[in-house]
Amino acid sequence: MKVTVITVAYNSSKTLADAIESVLRQTYGDIEYWIIDGNSNDGSVDIIRKYESAFQGRLHWISEKDKGIYDAMNKGIRMATGDVIGILNSDDFFTSDDVIEKMVAQFTDDVDAIYGDVHFVRDNNCQKCVRYYSGRIFRPYMVKFGFVPPHPSFYARKKLFEQYGLYDDSYTISADFEMIARLCWKYKVKMKYVHLDFVSMRIGGASTRSVRSRTKGTNEVIMACRKLGVNTCAPMVYMKYPIKILESLIIRH
Numbered sequence: 001m002k003v004t005v006i007t008v009a010y011n012s013s014k015t016l017a018d019a020i021e022s023v024l025r026q027t028y029g030d031i032e033y034w035i036i037d038g039n040s041n042d043g044s045v046d047i048i049r050k051y052e053s054a055f056q057g058r059l060h061w062i063s064e065k066d067k068g069i070y071d072a073m074n075k076g077i078r079m080a081t082g083d084v085i086g087i088l089n090s091d092d093f094f095t096s097d098d099v100i101e102k103m104v105a106q107f108t109d110d111v112d113a114i115y116g117d118v119h120f121v122r123d124n125n126c127q128k129c130v131r132y133y134s135g136r137i138f139r140p141y142m143v144k145f146g147f148v149p150p151h152p153s154f155y156a157r158k159k160l161f162e163q164y165g166l167y168d169d170s171y172t173i174s175a176d177f178e179m180i181a182r183l184c185w186k187y188k189v190k191m192k193y194v195h196l197d198f199v200s201m202r203i204g205g206a207s208t209r210s211v212r213s214r215t216k217g218t219n220e221v222i223m224a225c226r227k228l229g230v231n232t233c234a235p236m237v238y239m240k241y242p243i244k245i246l247e248s249l250i251i252r253h
Helices: 016-024 044-055 069-079 099-105 140-145 158-164 175-186 211-228 234-238 240-249
Strands: 003-009 031-037 059-063 084-087 092-094 113-122 125-134 155-157 191-202
Touching: 003 016, 003 069, 003 099, 016 031, 016 044, 016 092, 031 044, 031 069, 044 059, 084 158, 099 191, 125 191, 140 175, 140 211, 140 234, 155 158, 158 175, 175 211, 211 234
Parallel strands: 003 031, 003 084, 031 059, 113 191
Antiparallel strands: 084 155, 092 191, 113 125, 113 155
16 A cells, blocks of 8 residues: 655745654655645755655655645645555654554555544654644544544545545635545545554644634634534534643643
8 A cells, every 4th residue: 555645845944854754764665755845945945855865766846836735735635646645744743653554554445544643742842742632532523513533643545535625725724624524524434543643743833823823723614514514603613622721731642
């Protein structure tokens, strides 16, 4: 089974090498790695070029303007040749060297997508977990409360994107929520949880950067639910935040 890992980058020179190296160290051999750069001007492209030879032809990249992060992800999916596709953000890195190997081992003929856990770290101490986000409790009905499995742990067969569409780039923050909700709620694809910590995520992503971005993200989640025919409202979606606070108080290693 060939796995395509996609990293979207824009002026990510401070963290991009960590992401690239974590892919390079993966024990699974059949990985195609695409880096979609948004025409960075901070030396990101020089970092990509530095690692090209180490991947021995498995690293592919482009650097050009795009319409945003989800447009860039869609570019990567269109160019991917893997049987299974996942996203590794440019400021994140795989938690262990055998993540892809363990993930692939869980795919069976009747499984269309796999998801697991991630954890958050601070930039000044990437070894210390500050919040653990598990996909274990997720059930499709939880979409109405704004929950989907952790996006950086989500690996889906390419045929799902071909059948059911790519990321809807009309959303600026929550297209990942809409895409996963579309697959599990509307199309009821067969998804499997794996008790595996996939990715270490630096705090400060687009959806959690400020109160304003959280509000915008929540509004987009509500829009996505309405589009998909999910009966929800703002108070229901905002219920996810107390749960996330509890999560941050109970750190799992």
